[in-house]
Amino acid sequence: MIIGLLKEPAHETRVSLLPEHVVALKKLNVHVLVEKDAGQTAFANDEKYSEAGAEISSRNSIFEKADVLLCINPLDANETNSCKGKILIGFYQALFNANLISQWNSNNCTVFSMDMLPRTTRAQSMDVLSSQANIAGYKAVLLAANLFPRYFPMFMTAAGSIAPAKLLILGAGVAGLQAIATGKRLGAVVEVFDTRPAVKEEVMSLGAKFIEVEGAADASKAGGYAVEQTEEFLQRQKAKIAESVAKSDIIITTAQIPGKKAPVLITKEMIAQMKNGSIIIDLAAATGGNTECTVNDQIINVDGVTIAGNSKLPCSMPSDASKLYGKNILNFLQLIINKEGQLNLNFEDDLVAGTCVAHAGNITNDRVKQLIN
């Protein structure tokens, strides 16, 4: 079997595999083609890929020869024909890109959208959402610390005392939990909201305060993902959040619902109540943002509050982001490659079936199918 590693579009710094992952694939009897300069922005050069046993190739040659194409981002629309009949594996956000999946399907591609992986214990080693969200949570706090005109930790010095920064985190998923841990390490006092009461213990074990709002919709049957809340719950939550927002110095928002617009948790009025110099880092910016004012990919100032809308923070740490993403992909590839290095798609396996969105001319995921127009 031949796996082709493609160079990502210009805005991307990460790459699907690093040379260390190529070494592991060679042991699985797989031949790896790497597009020239594919790993450059992740600090992995062609020489290192060659030493690992890969063959450096042109993009066209990869389209011609590879059975499996690896690219984190969707391929360019004008390349749809070039990937006829191929297996595509990437972070395609299938619930937001259903029409693109449909186009690939018309070209007989088998598409694995890694963000659709079920959130089960066995899936953890392949969970690209988690490995990348962990980086986003860590970097969100560092970005906030850079933008914040004050210290994070408490200081008692001869020149006076500094109170610790008050950090509020909305959404305690993977990114939120890492943001708590990082904020605590820097000495902030941390408060957290989430609609899933199950995270209360995790939040408290990290030394943060969990703010409870009664009556959230039950997400226990949603495969670990959040579900939409009732309007009545959101109103009560808003009132509770408003109290915390007004006294916070820094807010990191991470609340997302797969396939849906992110919930607006912070209104213009709440922002107007914040102190001058406060910071909001909105990790949900790409899906609409958790504040009414967020602009995706921009840092703006609203009433003296800096709001950074940034859903691309994993790209700011391309080496480790690629190291973890590549290991996730390697673990997933091991599910679909047999000992002889041949492709073996077992759709009885819930992880293979759950991640697959198109196969043999069919859209295989019902939610994606419903979203095609």
Ligand code: NAD
């Ligand atoms: P996510 O990025 O989808 O959402 C971030 C957080 O926002 C979630 O905790 C969610 O509950 C919260 N949220 C959504 N709407 C909200 C609202 N209106 N107000 C406040 N908070 C809101 O989350 P994620 O990091 O992808 O994690 C989702 C779930 O999957 C978690 O339960 C996590 O523990 C679970 N998980 C399981 C595995 C596994 O077993 N393989 C791996 C990772 C995560």
